[in-house]
Amino acid sequence: MSAPRPDFLAHRSGDAVGVAVRDLTPGPVKGGYLDSDAVEELELAHEVPLGHKVALRDIRSGDDVIEYGVRTAIASQDIARGDYVHTHNVRSARWLSSVA
Template sequence: MARSVPSFLAHKDGDFVAVAVRDVTRGEAEIGYLDGSASITLMVNAEIPLGHKVALVDIADGDDVVEYGVRTAIASTDIKKGDYVHVHNVRSARWQNSVA
């Protein structure tokens, strides 16, 4: 049986987001893991462009966003599993004390 190509890739098991490897429409999508963890299926809530991210878990406003196994961003609003994650709902953890 041929293995399907995932729509998103996550770097490590435990990451909160995964990156789209092509433009993705809402609906069911496969998430692959670069660390060799088993792939999962996720319901995507919005169209997500190539290179942008999807939430793999619910993330509360103010919570850290984990990618590469480290904190990379902070949620600026509640984010539901399957939501599009981008500048409209996260801010960089690198410049966390900057004023927007």
């Protein structure tokens, strides 16, 4: 018997966000990491569309958002574990050094 399909995947252990592998609805979800056998279970607070991000841990406003093992964004407000992570609560770190 095969293992159940994950709801989300994170690229690396230590990432702050995982990527929804299908449309997710609030409630319990389970996922994993591409670089380990670790399993992550959490209570999803909001709908998260396919390909969008979910917080795997609490992230404080101003903290780096780590994905792929690198900073990809900065939290623009506090984000709780299980929250939908998108443009309403993060800003891209891509142009940060050229704007500051």
